[in-house]
Amino acid sequence: MNNKLKSGKLWERIVCWAVSLCLIGAAIYTTATLITTPEGSWAAENPHKTKANFTLMTVQCLGAFVLCLLPVLLRKVFRLELPPGILMYYYLFMFCAAFLGEVFRFYYAVPHWDDILHISSGAVLAIVGYSIVNACCGEGGIERLPAGFAALCAFMLALSFGVIWEFYEFTADGLLGMNMQKFALEDGTNLIGRAALIDTMKDLIVDFVGAAAGALSLYAPLKHKKPVFQAFLIRHLPKEEPSA
Secondary structure (H helix, E strand, C coil), X not given: CCHHHHHHHHHHHHHHHHHHHHHHHHHHHHHHHHHHCCCCHHHHXXXXXXXXXHHHHHHHHHHHHHHHCHHHHHHHHHCEECCHHHHHHHHHHHHHHHHHHHHCCHHHHCCCHHHHHHHHHHHHHHHHHHHHHHHHCCCCHHHHCCHHHHHHHHHHHHHHHHHHHHHHHHHHHHXXXXXXXXXXXXXXXXXXXXXXXXXXXXXXXXXXXXXXXXXXXXXHHHHCXXXXXXXXXXXXXXXXXXXX
């Protein structure tokens, strides 16, 4: 293993541990606050600190922590290794979405924070989609496919991930009484009609733009057989030999 790859793996582990500790710490804090938060007049005077908001923060932090364990599961069970660059973005995305976005209210305090996360994740997921298609192509990889078709597959996979995320938000909102799809204002006032759909539709549109940008960035290298994205390919690890 060369020094550059070793350095990448080291930084990936540091980021993973740092993000995981932040998420667990935040989940403990928000759970404790959820238990001790009063209802009634106090909640009315502090609309940003309601039980519903602390429930959302707790679920988001715990969910993000569980998702941080997914690469470990892929490696141990399925013998698949994601590249360090993709993994670092993955962990930082969880940090920005759950820790900064919900706990520190960046979704409300920072203009277009949600849009930035969706468009960047769409582009990166297109590259992940490219890697998945390459892994499914077997010997010869994705280069056996027409460049346009390969880029389209990457685009559609990225867009599918965005749709599945909206399914998750819709389900969590219904089961846990949260506001992940932002159908209500921060003070709990429900939006009506088209206004209640804007956040979800905007997320899907921004996902589309990010996925399209990622797929277009893949097209030229695929067309001209340039191995630009080889560093982002999922690797199949050799099976561990049973110890004697």
